[in-house]
Amino acid sequence: MTGPVxxxxxxxxxxxxxxxxxxxxxxxxxxGLVRLxxxxxxxxxxxGAIETTAxxxxxxxxxxxxxxxxxxxxxGEADEGxxxxxxxxxxxxxxxxxxxxxxxxxxVALIEHVWAEPLMSAIRRAGGTPxxxxxxAPADLAALDGAEEPR
Amino acid sequence: xxxxxKQLRRAGMTGDVPYYGGRLSPAQAYAASHPARxxxxxxxxxxxxxxxxxxxxxxxxxxxxxDAGVISEAEHRQLQARVTx
Numbered sequence: 001m002t003g004p005v006x007x008x009x010x011x012x013x014x015x016x017x018x019x020x021x022x023x024x025x026x027x028x029x030x031x032g033l034v035r036l037x038x039x040x041x042x043x044x045x046x047x048g049a050i051e052t053t054a055x056x057x058x059x060x061x062x063x064x065x066x067x068x069x070x071x072x073x074x075x076g077e078a079d080e081g082x083x084x085x086x087x088x089x090x091x092x093x094x095x096x097x098x099x100x101x102x103x104x105x106x107x108v109a110l111i112e113h114v115w116a117e118p119l120m121s122a123i124r125r126a127g128g129t130p131x132x133x134x135x136x137a138p139a140d141l142a143a144l145d146g147a148e149e150p151r
Numbered sequence: 152x153x154x155x156x157k158q159l160r161r162a163g164m165t166g167d168v169p170y171y172g173g174r175l176s177p178a179q180a181y182a183a184s185h186p187a188r189x190x191x192x193x194x195x196x197x198x199x200x201x202x203x204x205x206x207x208x209x210x211x212x213x214x215x216x217x218d219a220g221v222i223s224e225a226e227h228r229q230l231q232a233r234v235t236x
Contacts, residue, residue: 004164042154050154068154075153096156098223116164123165130165 003117005037007071008109009099037110040067044100049075053105067110071096158225209234 028034041053041064052068073079100106136144210231217227 006164050156052152052154068152070157071159072154072156075155077155079155092161093158093225094161094223095158095225096154098225113164120165130163133163133165 001037001112003035003112003114004120006111006113008111009096009106010109011100011104011106013105033113033115035112035114037112038064038066039110040064040071040108041105042096042100042108043105044097044102046103048097048102050096050100067108070110071108206234 022036025034025036029036043051043053045051050072052064068074096108213222213227213230213234216222217224222230
């Protein structure tokens with residue numbers, strides 16, 4: 001793994017391995033930009049339990065194994081303490097249970113941003129220290145679009 | 152397969168930058184656990200009512216943030232622990 005890995009959780013009424021989405025991941029990988037590390041489909045029952053959904057027959061049977069191992073553990077399996085359960089209280093944490101509401105389904109993608117590693121290395125070499133990062137909200141994005149329009 | 156979700160640390164693309172997802176920033180969390188002092192009532196004010204402890208106000212504010220969905224159960228527990236320790 002060379003680049004930072006993003007966890008993208010997307011809700012679906014009916015989770016499906018869309019050919020269009022997978023084709024886009026293929027295009028991004030071929031361009032050396034983004035690599036889909038793994039994709040897991042989960043369903044959260046009304047009582048809050050999270051079930052993984054088996055991959056369709058025409059998809060790699062190993063799909064979802066890595067994501068499941070990183071994001072959770074099979075019920076009944078001992079906790080190996082590799083999560084953030086023992087993190088100091090001021091360390092922000094999250095879990096799939098925070099992200100997926102009960103009674104819904106979601107696709108969880110682990111996405112490696114291959115393009116970012118050279119940039120991050122250059123920033124470190126320049127002595128830069130990460131202070132904060134976020135995404136622009138839609139309203140701020142619209143403001144940016146407006147500001148970028150040719151005068 | 153039933154999956155028991157792990158609690159994972161949040162991080163940003165550039166490393167261990169906390170990603171708050173629109174929730175409480177460190178400054179907001181600090182402010183929540185260190186409420187500003189209210190001006191004291193004038194000595195002539197009467198009848199004198201018991202002044203609730205600042206801690207009670209903070210816990211009530213945290214409860215409101217939890218009920219409003221601004222913070223998660225886990226974040227509520229963490230902030231509550233800061234206030235009461």
